[in-house]
Amino acid sequence: MNLTLKVWRQKDARSQGRLETYQAANVLADMSFLEMLDVVNEELIAKGGEPIAFDSDCREGICGTCSMMINGIAHGGLRGTTVCQLHMRHFHDGDTIVIEPWRARAFPVIKDLVTDRGAFDRIIQAGGFVSVNTGGTPDANALPVGKTEADRAMDAAACIGCGACVAACKNASAMLFVSAKVSHLASLPQGRAERERRVLNMVRVMDESGFGNCTVTGSCEAVCPKEISLDFIAQMNREYGQAILKNSGPRQSKGGD
Amino acid sequence: MKLDAKIPSGPLAQKWDRHRFEMKLINPANKRKFDVIVVGTGLAGASAAATLAELGYNVKAFCYQDSPRRAHSIAAQGGINAAKNYQNDGDSIYRLFYDTIKGGDFRAREANVYRLAQVSVNIIDQCVAQGVPFAREYGGLLANRSFGGAQVSRTFYARGQTGQQLLLGAYQALCRQIGLGTVKMFPRAEMLDLVLVNGHAKGIVARDLVTGEISAHAADAVVLATGGYGNVFYLSTNAKGCNVTATWRAYKRGAAFANPCYTQIHPTCIPVSGDHQSKLTLMSESLRNDGRVWVPKKKADNRPPGQIPEEDRDYYLERKYPSFGNLAPRDISSRAAKEVCDEGRGVGPGGRGVYLDFADAIGRIGEGAVRERYGNLFDMYEKITGENAYQRPMRIYPAVHYTMGGLWVDYNMMSTVPGLFVLGEANFSDHGANRLGASALMQGLADGYFVLPYTIGHYFASEKQPKARPDQPEFKKVIAEMETLTKKLLAVNGRRTVNSFHKELGGWLWEKCGMARNESGLKELLQKIPALREEFWKNVKVSGENGELNQNLEHAGRVADFLEFAELLVLDALERRESCGGHFRTEFQTEDGEAKRDDEHFAYVAAWEYAGAGRPPVLNKEPLDYEEVHMSTRSYK
Incomplete structure (x- = not known):
């Protein structure tokens, strides 16, 4: 099939970007979307042009690196699918496809379709962990965890941190991402000891990073490649409310920790 | 080159305990005086960086991805082995050890593998404490499944996303340390070379992949956890960015490369x-x-x-x-x-x-x-x-x-360059000629959580080396070399794309040095690869410039190294005139087509030493002395 691509090109964070048009000829149904872009890039390089910069790594839908808006939809609109797993059999000969980077203030564009998602790492650094050092942990079977709880934790933990939820949200909210980690760890007994300070600290950094708030439109869930449920946002709100009510905000260490 | 594996004396089952006692310690207050560079943030790198920081060391961690959470350990699906014997089906540390040695076709080092089996049980405890959501039974206890090469169920798993969940556990531990200020994280940064001062590894030169800036980072030790070299074949299950650059540059600075022909x-x-x-x-x-x-x-x-x-x-x-x-x-x-x-x-x-x-x-x-x-x-x-x-x-x-070969390390995970430690898939140590399923995750985490944190302290306590500074001439020289190399890549301005070279090289290797290999095919490759490399430097076309995000330039640097490394891989395959594990030479097979090992002549680790540009590398042999296990013909019939 032959396609027309309108691709966002932007030299760097400071430059103005624009959509440019390219022709993708002889695209095969078995190609992934990124392989189609690889072919376009090979032609661009051969002709002395600049290839389109886009992020990808594992190309099997798990690392969360690939990230682009296709016709205005994060990852292209195939349910539960990252763009690296989106294949060209879902497009038709003659289609025009608009390709843009994630759009959110907290994810500035680095170049073309590549954005800086460092804010997600900073949120995890604020509290998305269980504070245990290596060694000295109890036997793994010492503390039984019900299958339902463990499954729920796994449902939340499946988040790949790609940022599609933010890109899809009209408020550029990161609530689905943050709530997935909060819910994963709050669902397990190992994570409960610090559940309050975790949610307070993570939400604080989320707000500081420039993400908007959730107005429950559900657009995040619709594009999430791991189909993380909106329920987790409800769980996070509950965790947050409890933490506020217990007034156990981020405690200042007085030493001796 | 003298290869000393530094395997502790004593019975196999007591070696690690004894060694842990005999190693020198650094007192907690002194640990903060030592800086460690960790390159790569997969299971091995992230677990090492987090654990070293918890102990009090200052850590700088580097990854080429935009976040440490995206390292390719994340793609492991099936599970992680551990000798917990939770299923009461006859598993034990010894059985896991034996299965791994046998699975590796008797080409791994006994003492390392035994230690791996020993610490496997701690890994599961650690990960559960971190909140890794392993699969569980209705009673609340952990579930297990069986995997290739084993007759017991010892594999722990988290749906089909075990690697992801284990990596997130290690990543979260790393994030906690980043938040505490004990680890400085450099994402989107690629190590270009290793820097030695007085023969010791004292730092790296890295390129900031966003700005193109090439800069030096000094430390008291360097840890490479940069994964395998499977992408030399172009098509592999590795992530697109996986490469051999860090280990290859370390090889050219004096670290021996072991068993490169063992590819899975x-x-x-x-x-x-x-x-x-x-x-x-x-x-x-x-x-x-x-x-x-x-x-x-x-x-x-x-x-x-x-x-x-x-x-x-x-x-x-x-x-x-x-x-x-x-x-x-x-x-x-x-x-x-x-x-x-x-x-x-x-x-x-x-x-x-x-x-x-x-x-x-x-x-x-x-x-x-x-x-x-x-x-x-x-x-x-x-x-x-x-x-x-x-x-x-x-x-x-x-x-x-997966690649079983990698930089040679001793029992302490140190390469032949003092102060350079190598973990996970990047080293050669535990899987011999073939790795069993669900053992890569085990090895990465064993190295990072439970081995290196002990052995690195012993190095610091034993070697009183002066502090290195990034403005020393040794660092400046390497920076200048790397800047020249980058300019050279951009200056060729030929007619062939980087990808076309990579694809051609990979296709040849797959054809002649893949699942089956023979002398004539390997010799043919040894003729063709140098010619392709020569063409690369005359005819490659790399777009853009250095001072920006330039993915084509990144790829060009990696392919340039693959074009050199491939020759060593093929040479190793040619020299090993036997079939074992993932290395199958068609000349050496039994009548029914099974691999025919030659223990008399090839029961050794082939550790290749760089001899300078244009000179053939030197083969050093570490004999594999089996004290515990009897080398037998591997049979799964």
């Missing part, structure tokens, strides 16, 4: 669909617990699989290896698939594929139970191929997946 070809990957293919996708080996592998008995039988009756099917793994059946180890299963396809009995486009059939399992336990176990894998298969594997068998074919 995984039997269950989705077959190649066309010339555009950019990478291959693995279907977890756990599928072989319930799937049956077969091809038609007759050549070129083009009937749809459902219309081929039982009597016309050849379940060749079950036929040839009745006791392990579909769970035969990876090297054996891969070779068997190649064999039936070479006979013209392969299925799918090009005849390079075999069926992995779930019809029996669906009949036995129902589609729902199969979906519960493997749903995400079936979904992934459908996304890529457009076929529904609940209704027709999957088509699979072997693909390059």
Whole structure:
């Protein structure tokens, strides 16, 4: 099939970007979307042009690196699918496809379709962990965890941190991402000891990073490649409310920790 | 070069305990005086960086990805082994040790493997404490499944996303330290070279992938956890960015490279669909617990699989290896698939594929139970191929997946360059000539959580080396070299793309140095690779400039190193005139086509030493002395 691509090109964070048009000829149904872009890039390089910069790594839908808006939809609109797993059999000969980077203030564009998602790492650094050092942990079977709880934790933990939820949200909210980690760890007994300070600290950094708030439109869930449920946002709100009510905000260490 | 593996004396089971006691310690207050650079943030790198920081060291961690959470450990699907014997099915540390040694075709170092089996149990405890959501039974205890090359169920898993969940555990531990200020993280940064001062590893030169800035970082020790070199084959199950650069540059600075010819070809990957293919996708080996592998008995039988009756099917793994059946180890299963396809009995486009059939399992336990176990894998298969594997068998074919070879390390994980430690897939130490399923995750975390944190302290306490500074002449010299190299790549301005070189190199290696190798093919490669390398430096076209995000330039640097490294891989394959594990030389096989090992002449680790540009590398041999295990012919029949 032959396609027309309108691709966002932007030299760097400071430059103005624009959509440019390219022709993708002889695209095969078995190609992934990124392989189609690889072919376009090979032609661009051969002709002395600049290839389109886009992020990808594992190309099997798990690392969360690939990230682009296709016709205005994060990852292209195939349910539960990252763009690296989106294949060209879902497009038709003659289609025009608009390709843009994630759009959110907290994810500035680095170049073309590549954005800086460092804010997600900073949120995890604020509290998305269980504070245990290596060694000295109890036997793994010492503390039984019900299958339902463990499954729920796994449902939340499946988040790949790609940022599609933010890109899809009209408020550029990161609530689905943050709530997935909060819910994963709050669902397990190992994570409960610090559940309050975790949610307070993570939400604080989320707000500081420039993400908007959730107005429950559900657009995040619709594009999430791991189909993380909106329920987790409800769980996070509950965790947050409890933490506020217990007034156990981020405690200042007085030493001796 | 003198290879001293520094294996502690004493009985196998007591070596590690004794060694831990005998190693020197650094007192807690002094640890903060030491800086450690960790390159790579997969399971090995992230676990090492987090643990070292917890102990009090100052850590700088580097990864080429935009976040440490994206390292390719994340793609491991099936699980992680540990000798917990939770299933009461006869597992033990000794059995895991023995299975790993045997699975590696008696080409791994006994003492390292035993230690790996010992600390495997701690890994599971650690990960559970971090909140890794392993699969559980209704009673609340951990679930296990079986994996290739083992007859016990010792594999722990988190749906089909075990690598992801373990990596997130390590990443979260790392994030906690970043938040505490004990680790400084450098994402989107690629190590270009290693810097030595007085013969000790004292830092690295790295390129900031966003700005192009090439800068020096000094430390008291350098840890490489940069993964394997499978992408030398172009098509592999590795992530697109995986590369050999860090380990190759370390080799050129004096670190011996061990057993580069040991590459693992995984039997269950989705077959190649066309010339555009950019990478291959693995279907977890756990599928072989319930799937049956077969091809038609007759050549070129083009009937749809459902219309081929039982009597016309050849379940060749079950036929040839009745006791392990579909769970035969990876090297054996891969070779068997190649064999039936070479006979013209392969299925799918090009005849390079075999069926992995779930019809029996669906009949036995129902589609729902199969979906519960493997749903995400079936979904992934459908996304890529457009076929529904609940209704027709999957088509699979072997693909390059893992590399057992890597930088040579002693028992302390230190390379032949003092102060340079190598962890995980980047080293050679634990898997011999073939790795068993669910053992890569085990090794990465063992090295990072439980081995390096002890041994690195011993190095610091034993070697009182002066502090290095990044403005020293040694660093400036390497920066200048790297800037020159980058300019040179951009200046060629030829007519061929970087990718076309990579693809050509990879295709040759797959053809002549893949699942089956022979002398004439390897010698042919030794002629062709230098010529391709020469052409690369005359005719490659790298777009853009250095002072920006330039993915084409990144790829060019990596391919330039692959073009050098490939020659060493082929040379090693040529020198090893035997078949063992993933290294199958067609000249050395038994009458029924099994690998024929030669313990008399080849029971050694081949550690290659760089001898300078244009000079042949020097082969050093570390003999494999087995104190505990008797080297036997590996049989899974």
